[in-house]
Amino acid sequence: MSMMADMMKSMPKAEAGMDMSMMQGCVEACSAAAMAATMCADADGGEGMGRCASMCCSTADVATTTMRMMMRPAGYDMGAMNAMMTACIAMGEACAAECDMHAAMSEHCRICAAACRAMVDACRSAMSSMPAA
Structure with a gap:
């Protein structure tokens, strides 16, 4: 079992009723997408693909912020979490x-697109298991 899985299981249940172990796949997908998008943006800059680089930077920012919010269950607000996802x-x-x-x-770009699609799928899955805001 990974350190991340151990940490997620050790976290107390969020006030809003979120089960941290259910969020693990989404946290990992957001992290992978943020890394892929950051590296893609860097490579795009050297290839003159400004729009793609900018979109990758924004994706990395949103994914990282959402992931960090998911790792703080004591402060969960389901409305805010839903908006971030x-x-x-x-x-x-x-x-x-x-x-x-x-x-x-x-x-x-191919790798980044795949990581982004995996994040989208993981966020949708996590949202379907979240209590109503």
Whole structure:
């Protein structure tokens, strides 16, 4: 078992009723998307793909912020968590669509698009298990 899984299981249940172990996949997908998008943005800058780089930076920011919020169950507010996950889904879909346009010529864009789609799927799954706001 990973350190992250152990840590998630050790966290107390959030006031709002969220089970941290249920959030683990979403936390990991947000982290992977943030890393892939950050590296894609860096590579895009050298290739003159400003729009793609900017979208990747925004995706990394939203994913990282959402992930950090999920790791603090004592402060969960379901309305805010729902809004952040919705933002992750929207930004992940937009970034994946942009990166897909370059995927045939840029391996980093192909990888980033896949990571963004995985984050979108994980956020949707986590949201379906969340108590109502």
